[in-house]
Amino acid sequence: MNILDLEFIKGFIRMCSDGFAQGWHERNGGNLTYRMKDEEVKQVACYFTNEREWDEIGTEVPHLAGEYFLTTGSGKFFRNVELAPQENIGIVEIDETGTKYRVVWGLINGAVPTSELPSHLMNHEVKKLASNGKHRVIYHCHATNVIALTFVLPLKDEIFTRELWEMATECPVVFPSGVGVVPWMVPGGKDIAVATSELMKKYDVAIWAHHGIFCSGENFDITFGLAHTVEKSAEILVKMLSMSPTKLQTIQPDEFRSLAKAFQVILPEEFLYQK
Numbered sequence: 517m518n519i520l521d522l523e524f525i526k527g528f529i530r531m532c533s534d535g536f537a538q539g540w541h542e543r544n545g546g547n548l549t550y551r552m553k554d555e556e557v558k559q560v561a562c563y564f565t566n567e568r569e570w571d572e573i574g575t576e577v578p579h580l581a582g583e584y585f586l587t588t589g590s591g592k593f594f595r596n597v598e599l600a601p602q603e604n605i606g607i608v609e610i611d612e613t614g615t616k617y618r619v620v621w622g623l624i625n626g627a628v629p630t631s632e633l634p635s636h637l638m639n640h641e642v643k644k645l646a647s648n649g650k651h652r653v654i655y656h657c658h659a660t661n662v663i664a665l666t667f668v669l670p671l672k673d674e675i676f677t678r679e680l681w682e683m684a685t686e687c688p689v690v691f692p693s694g695v696g697v698v699p700w701m702v703p704g705g706k707d708i709a710v711a712t713s714e715l716m717k718k719y720d721v722a723i724w725a726h727h728g729i730f731c732s733g734e735n736f737d738i739t740f741g742l743a744h745t746v747e748k749s750a751e752i753l754v755k756m757l758s759m760s761p762t763k764l765q766t767i768q769p770d771e772f773r774s775l776a777k778a779f780q781v782i783l784p785e786e787f788l789y790q791k
């Protein structure tokens with residue numbers, strides 16, 4: 517079987533294409549990584565090569581030692597992933613110390629993994645531990661309306677969460693733990709990776725001010741759906757604010773509590789404050 521016919525590869529490629537179709541990946545914007553299952557590693561091991569050198573990750577992820585990740589490439593365009601997969605995505609292996617990686621498949625012609633690899637791996641480690649291994653996808657996109665809101669809303673978890681929850685009834689059900697907000701930081705370095713990983717201990721979504729969304733999930737559909745729901749809610753809020761700075765009516769705290777009971781989710785009381 518061709519490696520590109522395997523379901524996890526096809527799912528990864530489809531998510532890249534879907535994100536581009538939403539307009540969230542201009543030029544080389546955004547990145548995606550997937551922590552592979554043991555059976556998937558076995559399926560593709562025959563395609564691996566050990567010719568590439570080990571490189572420093574730039575951080576330490578000991579709980580990911582020996583794991584394999586499918587990743588987009590640095591400077592690569594999501595638009596081109598479907599057209600030329602091996603040029604734009606690849607599989608990397610993490611060494612036994614959790615401090616180095618090497619490319620074992622794809623990213624041909626000297627390409628390297630996304631520059632956000634430290635952020636992705638630190639958050640993969642956090643979410644692996646927090647979810648007992650269920651979370652496997654980390655996705656970063658430049659969601660237009662979310663970015664717009666970071667210029668007009670206070671950069672506080674409780675405010676962003678409450679405003680997004682109020683825009684669509686499904687939101688508290690889709691992301692009941694809320695969203696975290698990272699103030700503007702230089703992307704690609706350890707500082708933003710550390711700040712995000714602290715938030716991801718509590719949330720599945722981190723909003724990077726003036727930059728985009730960073731989110732985690734169990735599989736491609738759940739993770740893309742999470743980003744899609746957050747951005748849709750942000751779009752509604754942007755449209756509402758363009759019509760009026762105030763709401764005539766909205767979902768009230770006790771109504772959120774009734775919703776939580778009906779859908780059997782836990783909504784933190786810190787977000788159900790009286791305005």
